[in-house]
Amino acid sequence: xxxxxxxxxxxxxxxxxxxxxxxxxxxxxxxxxxxxxxxxxxxxxxxxx
Amino acid sequence: xxxxxxxxxxxxxxxxxxxxxxxxxxxxxxxxxxxxxxxxxxxxxxxxxxxxxxxxxxxxxxxxxxxxxxxxxxxxxxxxxxxxxxxxxxxxxxxxxxxxxxxxxxxxxxxxxxxxxxxxxxxxxxxxxxxxxxxxxxxxxxxxxxxxxxxxxxxxxxxxxxxxxxxxxxxxxxxxxxxxxxxxxxxxxxxxxxxxxxxxxxxxxxxxxxxxxxxxxxxxxxxxxxxxxxxxxxxxxxxxxxxxxxxxxxxxxxxxxxxxxxxxxxxxxxxxxxxxxxxxxxxxxxxxxxxxxxxxxxxxxxxxxxxxxxxxxxxxxxxxxxxxxxxxxxxxxxxxxxxxxxxxxxxxxxxxxxxxxxxxxxxxxxxxxxxxxxxxxxxxxxxxxxxxxxxxxxxxxxxxxxxxxxxxxxxxxxxxxxxxxxxxxxxxxxxxxxxxxxxxxxxxxxxxxxxxxxxxxxxxxxxxxxxxxxxxxxxxxxxxxxxxxxxxxxxxxxxxxxxxxxxxxxxxxxxxxxxxxxxxxxxxxxxxxxxxxxxxxxxxxxxxxxxxxxxxxxxxxxxxxxxxxxxxxxxxxxxxxxxxxxxxxxxxxxxxxxxxxxxxxxxxxxxxxxxxxxxxxxxxxxxxxxxxxxxxxxxxxxxxxxxxxxxxxxxxxxxxxxxxxxxxxxxxxxxxxxxxx
Numbered sequence: 001x002x003x004x005x006x007x008x009x010x011x012x013x014x015x016x017x018x019x020x021x022x023x024x025x026x027x028x029x030x031x032x033x034x035x036x037x038x039x040x041x042x043x044x045x046x047x048x049x
Numbered sequence: 050x051x052x053x054x055x056x057x058x059x060x061x062x063x064x065x066x067x068x069x070x071x072x073x074x075x076x077x078x079x080x081x082x083x084x085x086x087x088x089x090x091x092x093x094x095x096x097x098x099x100x101x102x103x104x105x106x107x108x109x110x111x112x113x114x115x116x117x118x119x120x121x122x123x124x125x126x127x128x129x130x131x132x133x134x135x136x137x138x139x140x141x142x143x144x145x146x147x148x149x150x151x152x153x154x155x156x157x158x159x160x161x162x163x164x165x166x167x168x169x170x171x172x173x174x175x176x177x178x179x180x181x182x183x184x185x186x187x188x189x190x191x192x193x194x195x196x197x198x199x200x201x202x203x204x205x206x207x208x209x210x211x212x213x214x215x216x217x218x219x220x221x222x223x224x225x226x227x228x229x230x231x232x233x234x235x236x237x238x239x240x241x242x243x244x245x246x247x248x249x250x251x252x253x254x255x256x257x258x259x260x261x262x263x264x265x266x267x268x269x270x271x272x273x274x275x276x277x278x279x280x281x282x283x284x285x286x287x288x289x290x291x292x293x294x295x296x297x298x299x300x301x302x303x304x305x306x307x308x309x310x311x312x313x314x315x316x317x318x319x320x321x322x323x324x325x326x327x328x329x330x331x332x333x334x335x336x337x338x339x340x341x342x343x344x345x346x347x348x349x350x351x352x353x354x355x356x357x358x359x360x361x362x363x364x365x366x367x368x369x370x371x372x373x374x375x376x377x378x379x380x381x382x383x384x385x386x387x388x389x390x391x392x393x394x395x396x397x398x399x400x401x402x403x404x405x406x407x408x409x410x411x412x413x414x415x416x417x418x419x420x421x422x423x424x425x426x427x428x429x430x431x432x433x434x435x436x437x438x439x440x441x442x443x444x445x446x447x448x449x450x451x452x453x454x455x456x457x458x459x460x461x462x463x464x465x466x467x468x469x470x471x472x473x474x475x476x477x478x479x480x481x482x483x484x485x486x487x488x489x490x491x492x493x494x495x496x497x498x499x500x501x502x503x504x505x506x507x508x509x510x511x512x513x514x515x516x517x518x519x520x521x522x523x524x525x526x527x528x529x530x531x532x533x534x535x536x537x538x539x540x541x542x543x544x545x546x547x548x549x550x551x552x553x554x555x556x557x558x559x560x561x562x563x564x565x566x567x568x569x570x571x572x573x574x575x576x577x578x579x580x581x582x583x584x585x586x587x588x589x590x591x592x593x594x595x596x597x598x599x600x601x602x603x604x605x606x607x608x609x610x611x612x613x614x615x616x617x618x619x620x621x622x623x624x625x626x627x628x629x630x631x632x633x634x635x636x637x638x639x640x641x642x643x644x645x646x647x648x649x650x651x652x653x654x655x656x657x658x659x660x661x662x663x664x665x666x667x668x669x670x671x672x673x674x675x676x677x678x679x680x681x682x683x684x685x686x687x688x689x690x691x692x693x694x695x696x697x698x699x700x701x702x703x704x705x706x707x708x709x710x711x712x713x714x715x716x717x718x719x720x721x722x723x724x725x726x
Contacts, residue, residue: 002387002388002389005388005389005391005392008392009391009392009395012395012581013581013582013585015578016577016578016579016581016582017578017582019574019575019578020575020578020579020582020632023575023578023632023683023684024632024683027683027684027687027688027690027691028686028687028690030691036462036684036687036688036691039684039687040462040684
């Protein structure tokens with residue numbers, strides 16, 4: 001594998017992993033003032049601000 | 050207050066009066082127009098220019114009054130009191146003047162710079178209701194402008210009135226609550242009048258709030274140096290008024306205000322008795338019929354599915370072909386650049402296979418959303434809620450819980466949020482527990498994929514049966530909980546039935562596009578991320594054949610697949626898809642696209658033939674039933690955790706739903722086999 005490929009594959013993996021963890025874990029540990037929309041992949045609008 | 054606008058205008062009104070339609074018309078904003086109470090649940094802003102002035106329009110939640118009973122009411126009164134908009138436009142449904150005027154009275158009492166926009170006058174006239182608007186304006190002491198949002202008439206005049214500074218003066222109209230109340234009010238006003246922070250125009254309203262035991266108003270005075278004196282006077286006044294007015298102060302004040310409204314109506318409204326039935330009444334004879342209501346609802350939904358499938362077939366085929374061509378093109382491009390098979394597989398199998406297989410369903414979803422928007426905006430969805438409400442009452446369930454259930458058809462998260470409108474914790478818990486059984490839009494791509502492959506001639510019937518099964522399971526499970534867990538349930542609920550009307554073309558398109566776009570967005574974010582992760586699991590450890598049983602995904606899937614074997618889908622790919630489907634149900638389709646991508650020609654086209662090898666029509670139906678009923682997605686679980694404030698209930702929902710899903714899928718699969726399917 002070329003270096004550029006390794007960087008590309010690693011980057012895609014890291015971004016996907018971070019995003020997935022954020023979406024899966026984030027909603028269960030909301031800080032005060034946060035709402036579920038912050039983590040919603042649909043950029044949801046269903047929770048009151 | 051924002052300074053970049055010349056004017057901030059608050060838009061208030063009861064639900065279903067055309068408030069959101071007016072907001073859309075003026076700002077072009079993407080805001081859904083619904084037909085059940087409390088659909089507008091958030092403050093929404095938009096801007097537009099009129100006669101050289103830049104106006105910031107704030108669409109406030111639909112509410113029936115400004116008491117602090119619901120969050121919608123609190124949001125609206127907080128905005129008017131704290132943010133002090135230059136004008137407040139109160140949209141009123143001329144057909145239901147009595148009910149709408151309660152809020153007008155509250156707005157006048159708050160000292161709002163008010164303009165009343167009287168909508169649906171044509172429909173009121175058709176019902177024989179004639180309103181003397183000049184007299185109404187005179188008695189209320191605020192401008193009253195007749196508008197027709199649907200036909201875009203009277204809007205410019207309304208805006209001109211809003212822009213006139215003199216029209217935005219505060220009403221001098223005063224409601225006399227009678228000697229007893231006025232005397233008690235005066236005692237409280239005297240205490241408050243020394244506080245320079247409380248504007249004179251707000252004094253009476255705030256003191257009324259104290260007498261009505263409004264928690265938000267009480268909070269305003271909580272830190273004041275005179276709070277102890279005020280609190281003692283408040284308690285004494287309430288005690289006195291409870292003996293002469295009503296034990297429930299809120300109800301007592303509502304009665305007094307309705308007394309004022311009754312007088313207002315007698316002065317301004319004349320009614321002609323119509324001999325014939327209106328169109329709405331004639332349609333409701335069927336839509337709300339005890340005999341026809343539910344069959345008609347089922348037939349309409351069935352028709353929607355059938356038409357959507359037929360109309361979107363060619364567009365889906367076009368997208369499928371497009372992704373196939375893209376996969377081939379990208380494969381040759383990457384090999385031309387000398388990229389390794391690994392990188393090519395990541396892009397083609399992982400990304401294009403995963404996301405492409407989900408995006409194929411965009412036309413059919415768009416079509417379904419379009420029809421659902423038509424049903425909602427025409428007023429028929431409210432009838433469905435009404436019919437089901439009656440049905441649920443017969444089963445001893447709380448009918449009000451059906452409104453969050455209908456919202457659950459779109460997405461379970463807003464469905465669970467909507468349970469906030471239920472009064473008691475027990476009601477809320479029951480509604481939350483059954484909501485995930487309502488088949489959300491995310492499960493639809495899974496049904497479409499499997500029904501399209503295994504039941505090509507009867508797609509509509511199969512998918513329709515899943516929706517009905519979801520409703521039935523919610524009712525059965527709700528009934529069991531009601532019988533054994535939540536034995537005491539509260540009062541019945543009146544569902545509002547707006548008149549039927551032809552939905553606006555623009556509104557329906559905006560609504561359908563908004564939902565379709567969210568789906569596309571999800572494909573580009575959540576589904577993409579999980580497709581990539583699943584691809585890695587299907588490719589590692591290094592050296593194994595992609596998507597083979599020896600991969601991490603294969604080992605993981607094989608470990609859990611015996612659990613699903615009795616349901617007819619013991620293949621490891623289905624297991625992996627179901628596990629990752631917990632993050633979002635559409636990911637199930639993306640997972641199959643990614644995992645089976647390698648077994649064919651590396652494109653989305655291979656998916657159908659690969660699935661045919663691992664599923665039979667019967668096991669595919671059992672799989673769809675399992676997807677319908679098993680543990681809701683992470684976002685829904687998070688919403689349950691937030692709304693119940695309890696890990697116990699969250700874990701309970703996650704567990705009991707998977708048990709029910711397993712049992713129902715097991716019965717269907719094994720019973721089907723016994724019948725020879």
